[in-house]
Amino acid sequence: MSMEESAYVRPTFTKLPFDKKERILDVAIDEFSRCGYEKASINRMVGRLGIAKGSIFQYFGSKKNLYFHIFEHAVALVKRSLKRVKAGTEGEDFFIRLAKSLQAGIYFIRRYPRIYQIYLKMLFQEDFPFRADLLKTIRLFSIDYLRPIIEEGVADGQLREDLDPELAAFFLDAVLDRFLQAYCVAYMDSGLGLYQADEKAIEARIKDCIEMVRLGMAAGGPPASESVAKSMEHRA
Amino acid sequence: MSMEESAYVRPTFTKLPFDKKERILDVAIDEFSRCGYEKASINRMVGRLGIAKGSIFQYFGSKKNLYFHIFEHAVALVKRSLKRVKAGTEGEDFFIRLAKSLQAGIYFIRRYPRIYQIYLKMLFQEDFPFRADLLKTIRLFSIDYLRPIIEEGVADGQLREDLDPELAAFFLDAVLDRFLQAYCVAYMDSGLGLYQADEKAIEARIKDCIEMVRLGMAAGGPPASESVAKSMEHRA
DNA sequence: CGATAAAATGACCAGGTGGTCATAATAGGG
DNA sequence: CCCTATTATGACCACCTGGTCATTTTATCG
Numbered sequence: 001m002s003m004e005e006s007a008y009v010r011p012t013f014t015k016l017p018f019d020k021k022e023r024i025l026d027v028a029i030d031e032f033s034r035c036g037y038e039k040a041s042i043n044r045m046v047g048r049l050g051i052a053k054g055s056i057f058q059y060f061g062s063k064k065n066l067y068f069h070i071f072e073h074a075v076a077l078v079k080r081s082l083k084r085v086k087a088g089t090e091g092e093d094f095f096i097r098l099a100k101s102l103q104a105g106i107y108f109i110r111r112y113p114r115i116y117q118i119y120l121k122m123l124f125q126e127d128f129p130f131r132a133d134l135l136k137t138i139r140l141f142s143i144d145y146l147r148p149i150i151e152e153g154v155a156d157g158q159l160r161e162d163l164d165p166e167l168a169a170f171f172l173d174a175v176l177d178r179f180l181q182a183y184c185v186a187y188m189d190s191g192l193g194l195y196q197a198d199e200k201a202i203e204a205r206i207k208d209c210i211e212m213v214r215l216g217m218a219a220g221g222p223p224a225s226e227s228v229a230k231s232m233e234h235r236a
Numbered sequence: 237m238s239m240e241e242s243a244y245v246r247p248t249f250t251k252l253p254f255d256k257k258e259r260i261l262d263v264a265i266d267e268f269s270r271c272g273y274e275k276a277s278i279n280r281m282v283g284r285l286g287i288a289k290g291s292i293f294q295y296f297g298s299k300k301n302l303y304f305h306i307f308e309h310a311v312a313l314v315k316r317s318l319k320r321v322k323a324g325t326e327g328e329d330f331f332i333r334l335a336k337s338l339q340a341g342i343y344f345i346r347r348y349p350r351i352y353q354i355y356l357k358m359l360f361q362e363d364f365p366f367r368a369d370l371l372k373t374i375r376l377f378s379i380d381y382l383r384p385i386i387e388e389g390v391a392d393g394q395l396r397e398d399l400d401p402e403l404a405a406f407f408l409d410a411v412l413d414r415f416l417q418a419y420c421v422a423y424m425d426s427g428l429g430l431y432q433a434d435e436k437a438i439e440a441r442i443k444d445c446i447e448m449v450r451l452g453m454a455a456g457g458p459p460a461s462e463s464v465a466k467s468m469e470h471r472a
Numbered sequence: 473c474g475a476t477a478a479a480a481t482g483a484c485c486a487g488g489t490g491g492t493c494a495t496a497a498t499a500g501g502g
Numbered sequence: 503c504c505c506t507a508t509t510a511t512g513a514c515c516a517c518c519t520g521g522t523c524a525t526t527t528t529a530t531c532g
Binding site for chain 4: 012015051052053054055058
């Protein structure tokens, strides 16, 4: 996870001792996650860091570059996390994979809550340039992640064979994303109690949600299965 | 749709000629929708309006009040729109109601695109106070809207009787919301082509999505129905 | 008309912003 | 130890912000 060769960092920063680099990025991430891009203040950062303001501009050139560098870092973390889940669930049942992917999302947010905050705050602030690029990268990756899993599910006969993979990807993206949002933003959970819920509650709700994805809401379908619940128990 | 008695408006503004009031609110809505709350500039507004800066503060007291007033207005519009759809689909099939609700959302956004933008930009910028209140109002209303419809669907036997209404509300909220977001924010549609799509495409995709909500994704369920498609044709 | 009340105005304010750059401190090499 | 190149520094800049308020303009009414 080296960030040395980032396009947004000047060599001066690269040569810094590791600890100092980490501290700087940590404070910057904290500031951006708390305030969003616009309200984040370089003055406040250097105040907390105890370094000169000029140094930040020596390291990154501009506020925007600093933000992009952090974003780049964040994207790398997400990609790595998704890759691991994908590889770690290869060949498993489609709905199990789905449940584990969602669970992994929750873990990621627990581990890097500030990074998820930064992402959320950027989501609908289309004003600043490159948002399109940033968003494109993330969303496209989410599709690149889901599509193959869906297609495998169809190939294996777990999903209806007439399933439109694009529609399914959109649908799953919607539900998974909202689940994560509900977990860490108040009033997004429609009273389900997802907001900052504990492990147990999350696990149960993931199971419920996946069941609903599986069977839909209409009456007259097949009965609810127990497979997701069973397989999730193992990893707690 | 009178806004006269708003808590955020001073009498001086109320007494203004209707046209001037409209123009002021129009410019303010435009500014907030483009820039979000933080970046929106009172200077720019009065520049475009050709009035003195002091006047805005005479009318609203503060930037925040102006924003709240507009938000209040927006919430009223949404409530009205939802009420109409609900009343206008009373007694119809659950999934038809769902499709029509989503369609109504699209109409609303087409008619008031800037208001939806304001809402989106506020969504995850939790910095400024009262965001909690604003969000609470909107989300709770969304639940108040969906819950009864779901319960009627269960009572009528269209939905599985063991359906958890809270979970269903969350689930539908997730899908409907994302559908609207994908319609008006780039890269949110997972390649489905929803972004600024035309009437025909939207209608088709609504149908597809509702079918997926109905039947789920698993193989072996009942075949897709034609009822939603048929009933939607009538209103085009 | 004149007097009074109400509304519009814009110069002005303090505070904050991202960003700069001459200068000072430090590090590295001979 | 000195000289040079690199890095750190913070005073300073122009700019913009939301907000104020004394003053002027406009409307109201007798």
